[in-house]
Amino acid sequence: MDPLLVDVVHFxxxxxxxxxxxxKYESVNEEIPTTAIVRRGQPFNGVVxxxxxxxxxxxxxxxxxxxGDKPQMDTQGSMFLRRDAVHDKHSWTAKILDVQDGTVSFEVSTPVTLPVGNWALRVITRLKNSTAREIYDFDQDLYILFNPWNADDQTYMEDCTLLQEYVLNDVGKVWVGPIKTTRGKPWFYGQFDAVVLPAVMFMLDxxxxxxxHQRGDPVKLTRVISRIVNSNDDAGVLVGRWDGQYEDGTAPSEWTGSVDILAQYLETQQEVPYGQCWVFAGVVTTICRALGIxxxxxxxxxxxxxxxSSLTVDKYYTETMDELDFDPNNPTGADSIWNYHVWNDVWMARPDLPAGYGGWQAIDATPQETSSGMFQCGPASLEAIKQGVIGVGYDVEFMLASVNADLMRWRKDPDSETGYSMVDTNNFHIGRMVLTKKPFVFDPLGDEDREDITAQYKHREGTASERLALMNGVRYSERAKRYYAVASTLKNDxxxxxxxxxxxxIGKDFRVTVDIQNDSEEGRNIKASLTATSVFYNGVKADPVKKVEGKIFVGPQKKEQISILVTAEDYLPKLVEYCNMKISAMAIVDETKQSWADDDDFQVLKPNITIKFNDDLVIGQPATAVLSFPNPLDRSLSGCEFRVTSSGIAGRTLRIAAPDAGPKGLVSAELPVQxxxxxxxxxxATFKSVELKDITGAASVEVFEG
Incomplete structure (x- = not known):
């Protein structure tokens, strides 16, 4: 008798x-699916x-x-089909369930710490007491993923209902914009699209x-993901760009989701232009959820x-209170304040850290600073960030500063030992609010789905616990100690x-006003300047819009104000993407040399796209979606294009040109959907034209049976 020959293996x-x-993975729902997708530490069935x-x-x-191509102990599992195999969470087993002539049904168990990825299978047959062998190589994909439903998996989430949101939800919101006008930008994660897992494997391999062998450890894997989603070190997924020049790629504001980016990356095997922080974060969520994290x-x-690394954000001014655009104490790069910044939290146990630091961990794929020589950041335990414990891996200090640094202003001062004297310090400015999408809610047009998680990142501003956590971090940093030592000696009247x-x-005027109050018994002469500037969201200044400088006398115990009017004609030609504006004010008192500076960010607001359907949607039947919004400008819009993504229609992402829209007219287009x-x-949906960009919208709609 010869060894068995394999005819077919099926999972x-x-x-x-x-x-x-x-x-939900598309590839297991094909008419004749050839890809199996299972989770580690849980038995799955097969037949040969x-x-x-x-x-x-x-x-x-x-x-x-x-x-992988060079299997080692951790990256291979070898077992014989046996009737008496016993399932064990730490090892591979293959238990025979049923034998019908030449067909054997079996159940495979995998270790709960298994590296995740696309596993290959070889079936080797021989007879007892014989060395002759037959080999069969299974030629289909078998993905084994993290299993956050399994209590022994490092990614396990005790409240399993939350996995409906954090692993299985393929649409979400990213909060963008300055503090007063922040709004949820809809994002289609699409982690179940057939292209995503192959793109993730290409990225990792x-x-x-x-x-x-390291791919079973979510700590190491998410750190690598934070590095590889940006292209800075290693031809990763996305090229970051913040200067408004995107003609040779896709502008960050035009993307509607992650799938187009990953599909382009896999197809061209080149990094994709262009991303900004929320685009990086959207792609990271897609990759993590696809893998089961x-x-x-x-x-x-x-x-x-x-x-x-001073745990402060420092702004420097000349003797006459003009702002310097560099940091005299750090020639390699100045501190900056972003209107908002977007990163990711990933959930896991942290066996590499002392007890108590598991749960949500921050990772950031936007390239800002290197960590261990590469543009990567995290995973940083939210608990460590909140308590100011900067000694535990990874990058807790950088994340602590992101949400809780103090803003300090310094003026050039020849009489000071360091060459600069402190203008003021603001403990409340940084990390005003940390937001994410609320589980199980999706509000396409409003903010009902917004969740404030600031308290998970830091104690309430101004409380003793918050100051202690920050000072806990300061204690470990010599540079931070020096900065904070100066902050305690200021006196002003x-x-x-x-x-x-x-x-x-958008299109309306606004006024910048400073109120001044003299609490002293003497009159004061004050030099002041007010400026309005258009800025990119990462704090980089674009164009000055208007500036006024002057002197004002404020009598003893008196109040005065200074202000400027900024008209639409002043700012419309100077606006850059996302329409962020910064107003800055500086002042210096002649008699006492007291100086002051402050700034404020806001966004010029644009309308949302509404998406309406003429009829009920019925599966398999053509229908029409109408996309529209009012043109807010006193000028026509040209080169109009909508871009629409949905998980429920063929074609993934559709682009449609819209006719030019007149001043204050309606911008509208019809989209056939099935x-x-x-x-x-x-x-x-997103919209762009020559004159107006970054208009977004979303809709949820029910599809019925015919």
Whole structure:
């Protein structure tokens, strides 16, 4: 008798998907699925058919699972098909369930610490007491992923209902814009699209060069993901760009989701232009959720970039209070304040740290500073950030500064030992609010789905706990100690207050006002300047819009104010993407040399796209979606284009040109759709024209049976 010959091996992609929470992946729902997607540490079923009946007495059937081209102990599993195999969370087993002539049904168990990825299978058959062998190589994909539903998996989330959001939800929101006008930008993650897992494998195999045996450790893997989603070190997924020049790629504001980016990356095997922080964060969420790591997108409003590890953000001024655009104490780069910055939280246990630092961990794929020589950041335990414990890996100090640094202003002062004297210090400015999407809610047009998670990152501003956590971090940094030592010696008798601007609809004028109050018994002569500037969201200045300088006398115990009017004609030609504006005010008192500075950010607001359907949506039947919004400008819009993404229609992302729209007219286009999924489907849209960009909108709609 010869060894068994394998005719076919099958892993029941649809049936296994039901028990492994992988039923949403497109590739297991094809008419004849060839890709199986399962989760580690949980048994899955398979069947093998041979060309002759299986003889349990004499036939030996060995399954050899391998990951990567040079399998080692951690990246291979070898076992014989056995009736008496016992499931064990730490090892591979293959238990025979049923034998029907030449067909053997079996159940495979995998270790719960298994490296994740696309595993290969070889079936080796021989007879007992014989060395002759037959080899069969299974030629289909078998993905084994993290299993956050399993209590023994490092990614386990005790409240499993939350996994519906943090692993299985394929649409979300990213909060963008300055503190007063921040709004949720819809984003289509699309982690179940057939292109995503192959793109992630290409990214890890070809670009990250991450050892296969480390891919079961979510700490190491998410650190690599934070590095490889930007292209800075290693031809990763996205090229970051912030200067408004995107003609040779896709402008960050035009993307509606991650799938187009990953599809382009896989197809061209080149980094994709262009991304900004929320684009990086959207792609990270797609990758993490696709692999089974719970993930959420996090927006920090008024975010510090601490370039010199002082746990402060330092702004420097000349003797006459003109702002310097460099840091005299850090020639390699100045601190900056971003209107908002977006990164990710990922969920895992941290066996590499002392007890108590598991749960949500921050990772940041936007390239800002290097960590261990590469542009990567995290995972940093939120608990460590909150308590100011900067000694535990990774990058807790940088993240602590992002959400809780103090803003310090310094004026050139020849009489001071350091050459600069302190103007003021603001403990409340940085990390005003940290936002994410609320689980189980999606509000396409409003903010009902916004969740404030500031308290997970820091104690309430101004409380003793918050100061202690920051000072805990300062204690470990010599440079930070020096900065904070100066901050305790300031005395002033004039109060200045810059009035905040809440909202300015695009095309409307606004006024910048400073209130001045003299608390002393003597008159004061004050030199002041007010400036309005257009800025990119990362704090980089674009164009000055208007500036006024002057002198004002304020009598003893008196109040005065200074202000400027900025008209639409002043700012419209100077606006840059996302329409962010910064107003700055500086003043210096002649008699006492007291100096003051403050600034405020706001956004010129644009309308949202509404998406309406003429009829009920019925599966498989053509329908029409109408996209529209009012043109807010006193000028025509040309080169108009909508871009729409949905998980429930064929074609993934559709672009449609819209006719030119007159001044204050309606911008509108019709989109033919044919839904291919039942239940609720989501649409995410963006719009661009020559004159007006970054208009967004979303809709959720029910698809019925015919």
């Amino acid at each position: 029941y992609p649809r049936e296994n998907a039901q028990t492994h929470n992988t039923v 058919r041979f060309t002759r009946p299986y003889d349990e007495e004499n036939d030996m059937v060995q399954l050899l699972f391998t990951l 070809q670009r990250a060069v991450m050892p296969f 719970p993930s959420r997108v996090v927006s920090n409003l008024v975010s510090a970039h601490d370039a010199n 004039i109060k200045f207050s810059l009035r905040e601007i809440d909202t300015v609809p 839904p291919n999924k039942l239940g609720k489907i989501n649409f995410v």
